[in-house]
Amino acid sequence: MAGESSPEGALAGRVVVVTRRTEDASELQAALESQAAEVVLTPCIRHERRDLEAGAVAAVLEPKRFTHAAFTSKAAVECFAALLEQAAARDDSEQVIEDWHRCTIAAIGGTTARALAAAGFKVDCVPDPQVAAGGEVLARTLVASGTLGEDSRILLPQSRQARPELKDHLQRAGVAVEVAAIYDTVPEEPRQVAPFLERIAAGTPPDAITFFSPSAVTAFLGLTADAGRAALQSDATRIVSVGPTTSAAVRAQGLEITTEARRPGTQAVVEAVVKALPSPP
Numbered sequence: 001m002a003g004e005s006s007p008e009g010a011l012a013g014r015v016v017v018v019t020r021r022t023e024d025a026s027e028l029q030a031a032l033e034s035q036a037a038e039v040v041l042t043p044c045i046r047h048e049r050r051d052l053e054a055g056a057v058a059a060v061l062e063p064k065r066f067t068h069a070a071f072t073s074k075a076a077v078e079c080f081a082a083l084l085e086q087a088a089a090r091d092d093s094e095q096v097i098e099d100w101h102r103c104t105i106a107a108i109g110g111t112t113a114r115a116l117a118a119a120g121f122k123v124d125c126v127p128d129p130q131v132a133a134g135g136e137v138l139a140r141t142l143v144a145s146g147t148l149g150e151d152s153r154i155l156l157p158q159s160r161q162a163r164p165e166l167k168d169h170l171q172r173a174g175v176a177v178e179v180a181a182i183y184d185t186v187p188e189e190p191r192q193v194a195p196f197l198e199r200i201a202a203g204t205p206p207d208a209i210t211f212f213s214p215s216a217v218t219a220f221l222g223l224t225a226d227a228g229r230a231a232l233q234s235d236a237t238r239i240v241s242v243g244p245t246t247s248a249a250v251r252a253q254g255l256e257i258t259t260e261a262r263r264p265g266t267q268a269v270v271e272a273v274v275k276a277l278p279s280p281p
Contacts, residue, residue, distance in 0.1 A: 011037035015207050016206060016210065019211055024212075044220045045188075047183045063096060067104060070186075076159070079117055079157070080157045106125035134244060134245055135163065135166030136166075148175060156178070158179055158181060160181035160185075163214065193223045193224050200231060202228075208239070209231070213245075239258050247260050
């Protein structure tokens with residue numbers, strides 16, 4: 001790995017729980033395994049796309065009302081693209097898609113930007129990858145981009161459970177914002193946390209548990225109940241967070257973060273895990 005790379009095999013013999021969605025975890029899993037970690041996939045949340053007829057989704061079909069669209073997750077991009085595909089059977093749907101491509105498109109980070117590119121969108125605005133991610137950072141980047149004017153209006157396609165930071169910061173900057181709740185973030189099926197619970201029952205807790213969103217923190221504790229909270233409170237298990245918002249959610253549960261990724265991206269998360277689990281002397 002480039003930059004502050006970890007020595008090869010820095011996580012040999014360590015067990016790391018990844019609570020990310022299965023479809024989003026492959027890159028991190030490979031990076032951790034390249035450091036000789038054993039990865040236990042324990043997805044805690046999933047996303048359910050709302051129907052095109054839902055009232056909150058209507059803005060997706062009205063691109064001429066907006067000058068910008070800002071995406072805060074890969075899931076938001078996937079659901080947005082799926083809704084446009086669903087609209088393809090409707091009259092004038094091609095014009096709707098064309099009009100969205102005329103808007104200024106912003107992404108919260110590299111993963112979201114790559115998802116937008118894969119969906120055929122040109123990404124016009126994305127924060128510096130060396131800066132901590134989050135709604136406030138994206139809001140500042142948009143305001144500083146020079147693309148906003150008096151008539152600007154930004155659509156935020158999000159989860160119905162999304163945190164309000166991006167909307168609040170943009171509105172405080174005097175920008176007109178509309179949120180479209182195009183999907184729901186819900187807890188995964190209990191069977192998804194079975195590998196973790198089996199380790200706890202066997203008396204072999206993981207060395208580290210990684211969290212990537214406030215909703216994953218809440219879902220993990222709900223799905224694993226007393227066993228999960230006890231593990232997170234134990235000196236045997238370290239808690240690694242993807243960033244400040246997720247760290248705040250962990251602390252709100254009365255728990256302590258061991259390390260927090262210093263910047264967005266897979267490499268930074270691996271570095272945070274290595275920092276939390278230094279090689280034995």
